[in-house]
Amino acid sequence: MITKYLFFFLSVLIIFSALMVVFAKNPVHSVLYLIVTFFGIAGHYFLLNAQFLAAVHIIVYAGAIMVLFLYVIMMLNLNKEVEPHKPVWIKFAAVVSGGLLMVTLVGSLRGAEAMTKVTPENIHIGLVENLGKTLFGPFLLPFEISSVLFLAAMVGAVMLGKREIH
Amino acid sequence: MAFSTFLIYKIILVLCVFTLALVVAMYSTYAERKVAAFLQDRLGPNRAGPFGILQPLADGLKMFMKEEIIPNVSNKWLFILGPSIAMLTACMTGVVIPWGPAYQGASGTFPLQITDVNIGILYLFGVVSIGVYGIMIGGWASNNKFALLGAIRASSQMISYEVAMGLSIIALIMTTGTLSVGEIVAQQSGWHWNIFYQPLGFLIFIICAFAETNRTPFDLPECESELVGGYHTEYSSMKLGFYLFAEYINMFISSAVMACLFFGGYNFPFIHIHAPLLASIVGFLIMMAKTCFFIFFFMWIRWTVPRFRYDQLMNLGWKILIPLSILNIFITGIVMWLQHKI
Numbered sequence: 001m002i003t004k005y006l007f008f009f010l011s012v013l014i015i016f017s018a019l020m021v022v023f024a025k026n027p028v029h030s031v032l033y034l035i036v037t038f039f040g041i042a043g044h045y046f047l048l049n050a051q052f053l054a055a056v057h058i059i060v061y062a063g064a065i066m067v068l069f070l071y072v073i074m075m076l077n078l079n080k081e082v083e084p085h086k087p088v089w090i091k092f093a094a095v096v097s098g099g100l101l102m103v104t105l106v107g108s109l110r111g112a113e114a115m116t117k118v119t120p121e122n123i124h125i126g127l128v129e130n131l132g133k134t135l136f137g138p139f140l141l142p143f144e145i146s147s148v149l150f151l152a153a154m155v156g157a158v159m160l161g162k163r164e165i166h
Numbered sequence: 167m168a169f170s171t172f173l174i175y176k177i178i179l180v181l182c183v184f185t186l187a188l189v190v191a192m193y194s195t196y197a198e199r200k201v202a203a204f205l206q207d208r209l210g211p212n213r214a215g216p217f218g219i220l221q222p223l224a225d226g227l228k229m230f231m232k233e234e235i236i237p238n239v240s241n242k243w244l245f246i247l248g249p250s251i252a253m254l255t256a257c258m259t260g261v262v263i264p265w266g267p268a269y270q271g272a273s274g275t276f277p278l279q280i281t282d283v284n285i286g287i288l289y290l291f292g293v294v295s296i297g298v299y300g301i302m303i304g305g306w307a308s309n310n311k312f313a314l315l316g317a318i319r320a321s322s323q324m325i326s327y328e329v330a331m332g333l334s335i336i337a338l339i340m341t342t343g344t345l346s347v348g349e350i351v352a353q354q355s356g357w358h359w360n361i362f363y364q365p366l367g368f369l370i371f372i373i374c375a376f377a378e379t380n381r382t383p384f385d386l387p388e389c390e391s392e393l394v395g396g397y398h399t400e401y402s403s404m405k406l407g408f409y410l411f412a413e414y415i416n417m418f419i420s421s422a423v424m425a426c427l428f429f430g431g432y433n434f435p436f437i438h439i440h441a442p443l444l445a446s447i448v449g450f451l452i453m454m455a456k457t458c459f460f461i462f463f464f465m466w467i468r469w470t471v472p473r474f475r476y477d478q479l480m481n482l483g484w485k486i487l488i489p490l491s492i493l494n495i496f497i498t499g500i501v502m503w504l505q506h507k508i
Contacts, residue, residue, distance in 0.1 A: 028306060032244075035299070055288035063295025064325060067302070071321045074306050074314060128285060128345055 014040035191414035201465040229407035241307040248304025249408035255297040256415035262286040266450035286347035305397035316396030320387035326483040331374035333491035337498040351431035382468040421460030
């Protein structure tokens with residue numbers, strides 16, 4: 001019963017703050033609303049018994065990535081005067097592609113109710129031990145490939161960050 | 167244990183830990199001034215009460231009585247939110263720390279730890295990583311160049327040192343095999359302190375703890391010779407008090423975490439004696455003694471070592487501590503493999 005109310009509370013919170021990310025005039029406010037959204041999503045993970053995922057979500061997204069976002073926005077000090085004005089056709093293209101994304105999402109959610117419910121046996125699937133065994137067991141190859149991908153991204157970022165290459 | 171007993175017990179425990187954190191933080195300000203006085207061959211505060219023991223109360227009263235100023239050009243909501251977040255996250259971290267061995271009473275077991283979540287260390291990291299928002303939001307909302315610079319310094323410093331801190335803890339988790347703080351402390355019973363197995367990890371951890379709590383030699387965000395007061399330049403009255411107080415609570419909690427993770431926590435030689443109440447009380451006192459030593463260590467460093475330059479800080483974090491902690495993980499892995507533990 002409490003879980004149900006918590007679910008609705010978190011969902012309303014997430015949708016409200018996600019909308020405010022888009023509608024807020026000040027970019028710093030947008031970032032702060034996005035942080036609230038991430039907290040709501042972490043709350044959903046807790047409700048699904050995925051504690052590890054929730055903690056990592058907060059540490060990585062709310063605690064690290066959003067701090068860097070906020071950092072960059074504070075450094076640039078964006079305001080009304082320096083706001084870039086996009087031509088009308090770009091705005092139009094953005095609306096069309098956004099609509100296409102929504103169609104795709106709706107299409108993928110169509111068969112969602114046929115999905116199997118979580119059985120009581122694997123209620124502990126979100127705990128660290130089970131998650132680790134799954135990641136390093138059946139999903140070892142995809143896990144390693146994605147970590148190589150991250151490494152490549154990191155090397156690329158360091159290369160871009162260097163002023164000149166000797 | 168009945169549910170109502172459980173609930174009442176937990177509420178009392180939360181209140182106790184909360185009070186403990188506040189009182190220790192309050193007397194840390196007194197201890198800081200006394201330690202500074204001792205290291206500089208002065209007397210320190212000695213007017214309010216015997217040995218100046220009532221000085222923290224006088225300081226607190228002064229903070230409350232000061233005029234409250236919110237700058238007109240600031241963002242009012244965020245200006246108030248900044249110190250609130252700093253204080254909130256500082257108080258949230260004490261939840262997963264085991265303050266003493268569990269008391270085996272007639273009506274059940276009473277653990278001296280509010281909750282032993284199985285991701286305890288990750289919870290600590292999560293809360294600590296949220297703590298930086300208090301400084302960032304406050305610094306930005308002040309609408310002051312010095313405050314903004316302080317906030318930007320704080321965020322880049324904390325992000326940089328969180329990486330090394332996390333990596334140094336990974337080696338510890340590899341040897342202990344658990345993320346629960348209570349279980350890590352229980353494993354160290356009988357002088358099996360983790361400091362003997364992870365000396366390098368501890369060194370990296372304590373350096374990062376100094377940086378995360380913004381203490382000298384890493385107090386660049388509030389460096390008065392360059393930034394007036396850093397992120398809290400515009401703050402006055404109890405809002406400033408909250409920022410300063412949050413720093414002392416963070417110092418207390420990180421000392422407690424170091425005592426738990428590396429120095430055996432509440433463990434003492436005769437912990438299994440047949441007097442549960444005595445064991446709990448002595449365990450708690452041992453834990454507090456270790457914590458107080460680390461608080462003293464924080465102060466000792468503060469009044470001994472001068473502040474780093476900003477580029478030195480970044481070089482230390484990214485070019486020394488992170489490679490060292492990766493090396494530590496590597497060595498730990500090899501040793502564990504040689505001992506056939508994995």
